[in-house]
Amino acid sequence: MAKYIGKRLLYMILSLWMIVSATFFFMRIAPGNPFASEKKLPPEIEANLNAHFGLDKPWYAQYWEYLVRIVNWDFGPSFKYKSQTVNDLINEGFPVSFLLGMEAIFIAVALGVLLGIIAALKHNRWPDYTAMIIAVLGISVPSFIMASFLQYFLAIKMGIFPVARWESFMHTILPALALASTPMAFIARLTRSSMLEVLANDYIKTAKSKGLSSGVITIKHTIRNALLPVVTYMGPLTAGILTGSFVIERIFGIPGLGAHFVTSINNRDYTVIMGVTVFYSILLLVSILLVDIAYGIIDPRIKLAGGKKGE
Amino acid sequence: MEKLLEVKNLEVSFQTYGGTVKAVRGVSFDLHKGETLAIVGESGSGKSVTSQSIMKLIPMPPGQISGGQILLNGDDIVPKTEKQMEKIRGKEISMIFQDPMTSLNPTMKIGNQITEGLIKHQNMSKQDAKNRAIELLRLVGIPMPEKRVNQYPHEFSGGMRQRAMIAIALAANPKLLIADEPTTALDVTIQAQILELMKDLQSKMDTSIIFITHDLGVVANVADRVAVMYAGQIVEMGTVDEIFYDPRHPYTWGLLASMPSVDSDDSAELAAIPGTPPDLTNPPKGDAFAARNSYALAIDFEEEPPMFQISETHFAKTWLLHPDAPKVEPPEAVKKRMRQLSSTFEKPVLVKEGK
Ligand SMILES: Nc1ncnc2c1ncn2[C@@H]1O[C@H](COP(=O)(O)OP(=O)(O)OP(=O)(O)O)[C@@H](O)[C@H]1O
Ligand code: SF4
Numbered sequence: 001m002a003k004y005i006g007k008r009l010l011y012m013i014l015s016l017w018m019i020v021s022a023t024f025f026f027m028r029i030a031p032g033n034p035f036a037s038e039k040k041l042p043p044e045i046e047a048n049l050n051a052h053f054g055l056d057k058p059w060y061a062q063y064w065e066y067l068v069r070i071v072n073w074d075f076g077p078s079f080k081y082k083s084q085t086v087n088d089l090i091n092e093g094f095p096v097s098f099l100l101g102m103e104a105i106f107i108a109v110a111l112g113v114l115l116g117i118i119a120a121l122k123h124n125r126w127p128d129y130t131a132m133i134i135a136v137l138g139i140s141v142p143s144f145i146m147a148s149f150l151q152y153f154l155a156i157k158m159g160i161f162p163v164a165r166w167e168s169f170m171h172t173i174l175p176a177l178a179l180a181s182t183p184m185a186f187i188a189r190l191t192r193s194s195m196l197e198v199l200a201n202d203y204i205k206t207a208k209s210k211g212l213s214s215g216v217i218t219i220k221h222t223i224r225n226a227l228l229p230v231v232t233y234m235g236p237l238t239a240g241i242l243t244g245s246f247v248i249e250r251i252f253g254i255p256g257l258g259a260h261f262v263t264s265i266n267n268r269d270y271t272v273i274m275g276v277t278v279f280y281s282i283l284l285l286v287s288i289l290l291v292d293i294a295y296g297i298i299d300p301r302i303k304l305a306g307g308k309k310g311e
Numbered sequence: 312m313e314k315l316l317e318v319k320n321l322e323v324s325f326q327t328y329g330g331t332v333k334a335v336r337g338v339s340f341d342l343h344k345g346e347t348l349a350i351v352g353e354s355g356s357g358k359s360v361t362s363q364s365i366m367k368l369i370p371m372p373p374g375q376i377s378g379g380q381i382l383l384n385g386d387d388i389v390p391k392t393e394k395q396m397e398k399i400r401g402k403e404i405s406m407i408f409q410d411p412m413t414s415l416n417p418t419m420k421i422g423n424q425i426t427e428g429l430i431k432h433q434n435m436s437k438q439d440a441k442n443r444a445i446e447l448l449r450l451v452g453i454p455m456p457e458k459r460v461n462q463y464p465h466e467f468s469g470g471m472r473q474r475a476m477i478a479i480a481l482a483a484n485p486k487l488l489i490a491d492e493p494t495t496a497l498d499v500t501i502q503a504q505i506l507e508l509m510k511d512l513q514s515k516m517d518t519s520i521i522f523i524t525h526d527l528g529v530v531a532n533v534a535d536r537v538a539v540m541y542a543g544q545i546v547e548m549g550t551v552d553e554i555f556y557d558p559r560h561p562y563t564w565g566l567l568a569s570m571p572s573v574d575s576d577d578s579a580e581l582a583a584i585p586g587t588p589p590d591l592t593n594p595p596k597g598d599a600f601a602a603r604n605s606y607a608l609a610i611d612f613e614e615e616p617p618m619f620q621i622s623e624t625h626f627a628k629t630w631l632l633h634p635d636a637p638k639v640e641p642p643e644a645v646k647k648r649m650r651q652l653s654s655t656f657e658k659p660v661l662v663k664e665g666k
């Protein structure tokens with residue numbers, strides 16, 4: 001187990017290095033620079049600015065400096081906002097994004113699994129059809145449209161929730177719902193099909209032949225096995241929630257990391273773009289690792305490589 | 312001997328998009344305490360459906376027991392509710408399935424899969440149940456049972472899984488064990504071991520067994536009586552000797568002729584039964600076997616044959632036993648083994664409907 005995790009960490013560092021390098025070079029290829037704006041800056045000032053941020057040095061020197069700083073968890077200053085470092089932005093925005101993401105993941109998993117189980121247990125009856133209609137809607141409606149719908153009906157028309165901003169728990173519900181709708185629908189379909197597959201399995205018949213009640217069979221034999229694919233989906237789910245939050249945070253005016261990220265791209269704020277990208281990558285890689293470890297714990301057939309082989 | 316199980320005129324059908332599949336069409340048999348009945352027949356003949364009906368394990372819908380009675384100790388289980396069946400399943404009747412690779416829950420420890428039934432049926436405490444599970448594993452011949460109870464199915468080989476399945480099935484001391492092709496998925500040496508184990512346990516525990524197989528070779532080893540099924544009906548039933556040495560139904564002849572036997576010389580060809588079983592959505596008029604039967608008479612395509620009785624225990628459903636039927640000879644391979652059995656009646660007797 002320890003050996004397995006060690007190996008995975010090594011791969012993670014390798015992937016991170018590639019991501020950092022790729023972002024670094026793509027940023028340099030992209031036309032324009034952070035100080036290009038409507039107002040033409042006098043060349044002396046621009047040269048000064050470049051010198052101040054180290055942009056006058058050759059690329060390999062910049063690249064090396066950047067790598068060293070990242071290893072020290074220092075993403076440098078923001079080009080645009082003089083007084084803030086990228087670390088400040090992350091420290092400020094991430095807790096907000098994290099809360100939103102967690103809420104969305106919770107909604108997606110809880111509702112999705114519930115819908116899927118109900119649909120499978122009532123296979124080809126009205127609860128199944130209802131759940132699947134909800135799922136198809138959830139999958140086919142993009143989250144930003146879902147967001148506007150929710151804002152229009154639940155906030156503006158019915159006044160149940162605030163329209164936007166990030167002040168109280170009530171403010172978090174609509175954006176979390178909008179963010180959760182697509183993955184929830186996907187999880188519902190995944191759970192349903194995997195439940196149906198498990199229900200058709202011989203071991204369910206075995207369980208029945210022991211005289212267990214259908215409730216016990218569902219809980220002890222069906223759901224646990226049916227949730228294995230859902231656990232696998234948690235990695236991509238995290239990625240989806242992260243990227244989805246860029247747009248949702250903009251729509252609801254939420255001061256999260258996603259919103260900063262979008263702004264910084266518009267501003268060509270090199271250091272912020274790179275810093276946030278690296279930060280997101282770390283987040284994603286860690287969550288995928290956690291999912292894999294969790295999977296190994298839930299499914300006894302998966303022996304994490306490096307662990308002792310059974311038999 | 313006491314009758315444990317009596318199946319009377321059982322009819323089971325499935326609603327499908329293509330129409331109603333009549334999978335079991337009037338099956339009757341009984342089973343005594345401690346007896347082993349083998350049900351043989353080719354794929355799709357309704358063996359599994361018949362046996363699963365006895366535990367009411369067929370999926371309903373689409374399945375439905377559309378007629379007949381299943382008397383367990385004289386008590387009809389057909390009208391019983393699911394809640395009532397839960398008290399019978401595992402406790403009175405249990406089942407072993409064909410594929411030990413898929414019939415155990417992959418994410419549950421073997422021990423827990425055994426104790427589940429014990430805790431439910433015998434109100435055992437967790438610890439007692441676990442001790443009993445270890446005992447059962449030892450009984451079915453699994454080495455180091457103390458260690459094995461805590462393992463998962465994937466840590467067991469195929470043969471060991473089937474042993475574990477047997478332990479699960481026997482956990483609550485059922486009176487009837489249904490084994491649906493328990494050795495088909497295993498290789499030959501393991502097959503023999505499992506059969507030996509089942510025979511051994513049967514004599515220890517005095518369980519009755521319904522043993523389903525399409526391998527007649529296995530039958531001779533384990534069964535007291537044999538029922539031959541074809542297209543949802545029992546076409547011949549008798550003791551092992553009667554079926555092997557004095558078979559009367561052309562389908563049984565076909566099965567016997569297609570069975571490889573050690574004593575047959577190499578030149579003797581294995582005769583496969585030609586054709587395929589009929590579509591049970593629209594069973595043909597007359598005898599379901601007529602189209603594949605080289606001995607078929609004109610009447611076979613018109614009217615279903617009745618059951619004839621050849622001895623106290625031997626029944627066959629073929630027009631060939633009718634007094635007016637022409638005398639026919641069974642195929643060579645079968646004729647070679649034919650013997651005169653002392654119990655045979657002078658003449659086949661027509662069994663009256665609703666005997
Ligand atoms: N759930 C179901 N829905 C529709 N038809 C079914 C269902 N289960 C069984 N049948 C039909 O019932 C008939 C008998 O099937 P059964 O499984 O009893 O055959 P079998 O004798 O056990 O064959 P095998 O040796 O292949 O196990 C088949 O024609 C099959 O198509
Ligand atoms: S009744 Fe006729 S068709 Fe059926 S088995 Fe006998 S001889 Fe063949």
Ligand SMILES: [Mg+2]
Nearest residue numbers: 358359360491
């Ligand atoms: Mg079968």
